[in-house]
Amino acid sequence: MKRLLLGAAVFATCSSSAMAATIGVSVAYFDDNFLTSMRNAMQAEADENGHDIQFLDAQGDIGRQLSQTQSLAAQGVDAIIINPVDTAATGSMTDVAVENDIPLVYVNRQPEGSDLDNDHVVFVGSDQKLSGTLQMKALAEMLGGEGNVAIMLGELSSGATHQRTEGVKEVAAEYPDIQIVAEQPADYLRTEAMDLMNNWIVGGQEIDAIAANNDEMALGTLIAMKQSGISPDDILVGGIDATRDALDSMQRGELAVSVFQDPVGQGGGAVESAIGLINGEEVENIKMVPFQLVTPDNLEDFLAD
């Protein structure tokens, strides 16, 4: 609650600044932890430079996101940042921005169409497939190149789920002694992952490693294992996102691998690009923020912040 008040106070001081540009942001989900970190990074970046920034929650609904884009355009913001709900359906939102001559930055999830061919439409984010690749490479090495791997999928409707999984599978295919033995969704949620892992455990299938599409599911998997008395050394668990909870878990010796997707790099970068576009500067059309593999070896670097 204190934070909320603080936020309001910051917002009040910002809006009094006359020189400020106004940036409207539509985020796919407010509930998502990674996107929340990214949102906070955007807020921080905007605050630092004295710009107004307004966040809208698309609640995973592409129709809602389009109307939000339209109302932001009608409101006359100086730039729009969109974290798309569906990477295949960004065309109409791009049209709205182009028609109204408003710079548009896509963040975190890259549009699949020709959106970025337009002037003043850019992308800031990371290659989701790469995160899967990094995760599986580390797990494969830890397994010594052999074993049974189960993939815990995020929401099936999300593009990141498919891209991350694709990365995992490509790496696994390079190792003849690594088998993908199961592949089922737990919707990026901790509790769902606990239930799925419980069912896998009683299923009796031999599993040596779990490649989860995000950290929350990896943490749920670890809780389920703990309650069944399975040591994290017997089944290696890998996540993606390097969230705070995940790093804590790794520190306790539970989580084997995570992949740091840089929310500050993406969020801050997106605001930076937006301001660049507003000021008519040259801005990179596709700005890739690199992923970083997190293992117990380099954990210290990430715990610092």
Add this chain to the structure above:
Amino acid sequence: MATMTAEDLTPDIADYLLEVVNARKTFPGVVALDNVQLKVRPGTVHALMGENGAGKSTLMKIIAGIYIPDQGEVRLHGETLTLNGPLDALEAGIAMIHQELNLMPFMTIAENIWIRREPLNTIGLVDHQRMNQMTEALFERLGIDMDPETEVRHLTVAGRQMIEIAKAVSFDSDVLIMDEPTSALTDREVEHLFRIINDLRAQGKGIIYITHKMDEVFEIADDISVFRDGQFISAAPAKELNSDKIIQLMVGREVTQMFPKEEVPIGDVVLSVKDLALENVFENVSFDVRAGEILGIAGLVGSGRTNVAETLFGVTPATSGSIAIDGQETEISSPHQAMLRGLALLTEDRKETGLFLGLSVLENMEIAVLRDGYTKSAFVEQRRLDHECDGMKELLAVKTPSLDERIGNLSGGNQQKVLIGRWLMTNPRILILDEPTRGIDVGAKAEIHKLISKLAAKGVAVIMISSELPEVLGMSDRIMVMHEGKVTGFLDRGDANQVSIMELASSPVEPPVAED
């Protein structure tokens, strides 16, 4: 032992308009109709009489094509009909006016009458002007004075009933079925209905008329068929029967005393009401009721009788005036408060405000005493309650396989007995009965009357509201008559008769005479 058959009906008229032969209909576990026949002559009103559950409604639904009989046939003008639905019957020339009204409230009168038969103009749109003219023509024929463009939701129940009748007439059917058409009508409206019926009769139509009201039957019917327990009992011209005979045929036994009013000593004033009013509904209502006394309240539908009862019981708390119990002025702002002060109210509309249809007999009976008795901490003392309810069931002779039976499966009379049982369990000192015998059969009626008398004899102060004048006259020590929200007079048992009550009930001229 020779049973009268339909053949006994004026055999010289060979051509029956409508015949039902050997109809049989079963529902899972119940034989609703067996070997039933009906012969309706053209240009007559044929009344169907019988207790609830006798099979009248089932027979009507077969004729109207709603039920398909397991056996037997329906003939119109001597030709056998194949009825697979209400539409078939309508097309063949049989129209039914349902007891429950089936009008669409947000459509106009005209739209309701001509629905699915709307006159169209050249480009295929509904020609409202012509539709309204057609309605006016129809109304003129029937002597109805209503604007065809009024939305049905603005009409009274009686008005809706008239529209249903007009709609049925508009099909120009040969046979019209009316299921208790007068149950919601005032006397004046009944008169109007009878004029319409006489008119239709003169045109050679056959009217099948279901009713419980004996006086109506003799006023309007030419022939009468009596049913009992799904069986055809007898048919005869109305002039050969009288009400005693009909009742005997209906119940299968002689009902010795219809109104077994006992003369009991009248005690002290228990309830005293002064200048009670509910804004815009009734005003200046003052009366006393004594222990052992039965005060009848008479008046037309809409006179405010039911509202007075509901106000006394705290359902709609009074806006002014005072209520005193045992001389102690008291406030009643909720039914629970009323119950604490010793009141009980058997409501007018059994289904709407009385029964929990989906629940068991037990659950219906015990509900009013849970709050102030039969509970230990939070738990209900079920065993004690079961015992009490069982005793009440015996006392009231409720016919039910067990207390766990769903109350919806009981007949109307037995449902009413359960509701009376609910209130007797609260040991009321003032019992208000609103239409205690509406829609229940003759046998159960007499039992309920006997019970009311017994309660009065025990010193309960009874207020009984009824639309049936014989009931009010037969049961009451005193009668209060209301008209349009005002008390128009009091009559003592000795002075009251149908005429004196109707005079007070239909004219506001008499100044209210509060006498004791």
Add this chain to the structure above:
Amino acid sequence: MATNATETPDTGQHLEVIRKRKRKVPTEVSIFLVLVGIALLFEALGWIVRGDSFLMNPSRLLIMILQMSIIGIIAIGVTQIIITGGIDLSSGSVLALTAMVTASLAQQSDYVRAVYPALTDMPWIIPLIAGVLVGALCGLINGALISFAVIPPFIATLGMMVSARGVARAYTDGQPVSMLTDQFTWIGSGANPVIIFLAVAVIFHIALKYTRYGKYTYAIGANPQAARVSGINVRRHLVLVYTIGGLLAGLAGVVASARAGTGQAGMGLMYELDAIAAAVIGGTSLAGGVGRVTGTVIGALILGVMLSGFTFLGVDAYYQDIVKGAIIVAAVVVDQYRQRRRNKTA
């Protein structure tokens, strides 16, 4: 004629006897048979597809209940609300809110980012009580809106569903609340959620059947006007019913946060619909007046068996949702059929 009439036996009695003889099977028994049928189907498919038994595995049997425990606790609260003829759409969001509040009061002291650094390492009972109270408060607001502002339950709880989720997010700006004490997470560990679920089920089974509270609940659902005229304070009772519904959603939030070791604003998404589904599959009628806790428990188990069964067979989640939807619709069709039959005999 008269003699004939008097000699005819009173066949009215006879009709009632016929009716009595065809006593129906209680609803719960038929739902239980459905549960057994589904389980046996998976058993058969298990041998065919995987050459392994589905049911002969005690851990799996426990998991089937475990994964439905949290929804099951909500479903019991929802069942009594549906019996009154109402509905509660807010339970999933209330779960999220209570999980956030509860978790924020159950954090470890060595965690530097605690929401309330001064209130860490508290005994487990404090977050538990706080969560249950927050849930009850949400329910109280629902009940007051429905009873006193006379807003339809669908709308009132829809409002609460949206608002409670919003408060859950605002509580920590959407940040998860983690690092909970061991004694608190013990509440949600192992089979404890199952025990809590079954305890709640037993309590409410008794409450609905043997107490005034239960009898009034059914009466109001069967006919609110008749209930009022029978001296029941309908408004007050409805407020109580919704408050208890909220309280159970709050308890579910406590168990969920203890189980996952975290409080997150995105928890419990769509749980309200699963809870309603469990109640409806279990034979609770949306028309009110009808429903049993035992039915709801079996309804939740049906959902749990399906979840485990599909995972066991390795079937995609898509198909699982299709079948789940079909079962919910089938349950409502059966309910409608029962209602029609009821009305016919009435």
